[in-house]
Amino acid sequence: MSAAPKSVAIIGANLAGGWAADTLRQKGFEGEIILIGEEPDPPYERPPLSKDLLLHPDEMPKTLFLHDLDYYAQQRIELRLGVRASRIDLRGKRVELADGGHVNADRIMLCTGGAARSLPVPGADLPQVHCLRSLADSRAIAAGLAPGKSVVVVGGGVIGLEVAASAARKGCAVSVLEAAPALMSRVVTPEIGQFLLQCHRAEGVDIRPGEGIAAILGESGVQAVDTGSGARIDADIVVLGVGIDPADDLARQAGIATDNGIIVDAHCRTSVAEVYAAGDVANQPNPYLGGRVRLENVQNAQNQGAAAAEAILGSTTAFEELPYFWTDQFDLNVQAAGDTRHAEQAITRGALESHAFSVFYLTQGKVQGVLTVNQPKDMAHGRRMIMRHLCPDPAALADPDSDLRQIVKAAS
Amino acid sequence: MAFVKVCARDDVPEGEGIKLEQGPEPVALFNAEGEFYAIGDTCTHGDWSLSEGYMEECEVECTLHMAKFCIKTGRVTAPPATAPVKSYPVKLEGDDIWVDFDAGILPDGG
Ligand SMILES: Cc1cc2nc3c(=O)[nH]c(=O)nc-3n(C[C@H](O)[C@H](O)[C@H](O)COP(=O)(O)OP(=O)(O)OC[C@H]3O[C@@H](n4cnc5c(N)ncnc54)[C@H](O)[C@@H]3O)c2cc1C
Numbered sequence: 008m009s010a011a012p013k014s015v016a017i018i019g020a021n022l023a024g025g026w027a028a029d030t031l032r033q034k035g036f037e038g039e040i041i042l043i044g045e046e047p048d049p050p051y052e053r054p055p056l057s058k059d060l061l062l063h064p065d066e067m068p069k070t071l072f073l074h075d076l077d078y079y080a081q082q083r084i085e086l087r088l089g090v091r092a093s094r095i096d097l098r099g100k101r102v103e104l105a106d107g108g109h110v111n112a113d114r115i116m117l118c119t120g121g122a123a124r125s126l127p128v129p130g131a132d133l134p135q136v137h138c139l140r141s142l143a144d145s146r147a148i149a150a151g152l153a154p155g156k157s158v159v160v161v162g163g164g165v166i167g168l169e170v171a172a173s174a175a176r177k178g179c180a181v182s183v184l185e186a187a188p189a190l191m192s193r194v195v196t197p198e199i200g201q202f203l204l205q206c207h208r209a210e211g212v213d214i215r216p217g218e219g220i221a222a223i224l225g226e227s228g229v230q231a232v233d234t235g236s237g238a239r240i241d242a243d244i245v246v247l248g249v250g251i252d253p254a255d256d257l258a259r260q261a262g263i264a265t266d267n268g269i270i271v272d273a274h275c276r277t278s279v280a281e282v283y284a285a286g287d288v289a290n291q292p293n294p295y296l297g298g299r300v301r302l303e304n305v306q307n308a309q310n311q312g313a314a315a316a317e318a319i320l321g322s323t324t325a326f327e328e329l330p331y332f333w334t335d336q337f338d339l340n341v342q343a344a345g346d347t348r349h350a351e352q353a354i355t356r357g358a359l360e361s362h363a364f365s366v367f368y369l370t371q372g373k374v375q376g377v378l379t380v381n382q383p384k385d386m387a388h389g390r391r392m393i394m395r396h397l398c399p400d401p402a403a404l405a406d407p408d409s410d411l412r413q414i415v416k417a418a419s
Numbered sequence: 420m421a422f423v424k425v426c427a428r429d430d431v432p433e434g435e436g437i438k439l440e441q442g443p444e445p446v447a448l449f450n451a452e453g454e455f456y457a458i459g460d461t462c463t464h465g466d467w468s469l470s471e472g473y474m475e476e477c478e479v480e481c482t483l484h485m486a487k488f489c490i491k492t493g494r495v496t497a498p499p500a501t502a503p504v505k506s507y508p509v510k511l512e513g514d515d516i517w518v519d520f521d522a523g524i525l526p527d528g529g
């Protein structure tokens with residue numbers, strides 16, 4: 008075991024990096040903490056970017072930023088913002104910066120997240136074609152949303168559907184192209200995808216599953232989109248919600264093992280001693296999903312970042328959290344935990360039409376996933392069922408009048 | 420203002436919270452095995468009612484994004500929240516619960 012660190016450089020100043028820096032200090036680390044971020048802003052939460060900030064771009068959500076700048080000064084967390092880390096020198100234990108500077112550190116943590124994908128279609132470089140990852144992206148999209156504008160969203164995943172909902176609420180004419188047959192198919196079952204599709208259609212969104220994009224048309228600005236099946240849709244603005252690529256290039260150049268993100272163990276250690284990784288960029292074994300996964304959600308970024316910080320300080324506790332995410336679309340708050348896609352049995356509690364229901368996913372009687380729509384408290388109970396490996400009575404689960412706390416107790 | 424009678428003991432089920440709106444700001448009142456605690460009701464992360472939260476031992480978990488607060492002190496015990504809520508004095512008289520809405524205090528050092 009090497010000597011206790013005197014300095015930690017964190018590359019990537021968003022959720023994982025921000026919580027890691029904070030945790031180092033809160034857990035008593037007295038040494039230098041340097042948080043390096045390419046974006047000009049200190050760590051902030053991205054969820055409002057596709058929700059509140061598109062609807063009300065002038066109202067700052069009350070907790071957009073993790074902390075204000077004074078906090079970092081008080082905590083002696085050195086922020087190096089607006090600059091990209093360009094190389095990691097493992098031997099020299101230093102991080103080189105694109106502005107010619109460098110940072111020396113005993114430990115390096117990679118929290119570089121992901122970069123929104125573009126699409127190799129004609130017209131993708133027109134000015135009204137946007138991805139959505141940063142505050143700047145959100146502001147650019149918000150500026151283009153107004154009643155009567157036509158918006159084409161490419162991708163019926165979480166981000167695409169949130170943008171579609173916000174744009175529809177703003178009075179835009181919205182179309183969504185999704186190449187797969189179902190919506191949000193990476194994270195929910197086809198049944199839930201179908202439920203979301205109906206909700207979006209009921210709100211006037213033109214959702215086209217099984218439809219790709221062939222070209223974006225326009226000379227100086229976007230005018231229309233040609234779909235894969237040959238249809239033409241008018242468009243003033245195009246938003247690409249086609250996923251992210253993990254920002255693992257720095258790691259790769261330094262010879263750190265990568266495979267769909269940076270490979271880490273249960274303690275967020277990379278293949279190279281004294282280099283750690285966390286957040287959207289990290290690919291880690293997860294006991295609940297039965298293999299390696301690279302998760303892209305707030306809870307993981309926040310808690311894995313904190314866990315990596317603790318590991319640097321010598322903690323030997325493995326990070327083995329139940330995966331969880333939420334999305335808000337129109338008046339729907341959707342939350343999901345665990346594995347909702349591979350279960351033998353799905354037990355629905357409440358009626359889908361009521362827009363307030365929960366689904367418990369069981370395999371051999373054991374709860375392995377839970378999804379709630381406007382029933383956030385059911386999620387609190389459901390998560391405990393998964394974490395405690397409970398086999399509750401399916402009939403009781405299905406009865407919306409039953410008391411989930413009692414069900415948890417009875418099955419414990 | 421001083422203590423105000425807010426409800427009867429039976430109005431707050433064991434292990435649950437209720438929202439009180441008699442004061443200047445909403446307050447969540449919890450029943451932890453017959454002990455009653457009152458803290459600010461609005462989660463400091465978003466705008467969600469902590470009385471709707473999931474209570475376990477002496478913590479309440481916000482059901483929107485899982486921040487946790489200590490129901491005795493208002494201190495944050497799990498992210499994403501970073502700022503605490505106030506805690507309010509509670510007293511019991513017979514079957515009645517009284518809360519002093521003017522005497523809410525933030526925990527030391529957050
Ligand atoms: C619009 C939107 C809405 C979302 N909504 C939800 C939601 O409702 N619920 C949910 O659970 N999750 C949501 N997410 C996902 C969540 O925001 C991410 O999981 C989280 O931001 C990941 O944090 P991270 O720190 O790992 O990575 P990122 O957020 O990607 O941050 C990485 C940072 O590192 C910087 N960086 C990268 N390379 C370098 C370098 N070489 N040098 C310096 N800096 C570098 C980047 O500029 C970036 O700021 C949403 C995401 C988006 C984009």
Ligand code: FES
Pocket residue numbers: 462463464465466467481482483484485486499500
């Ligand atoms: S609103 Fe309570 S945790 Fe987000």
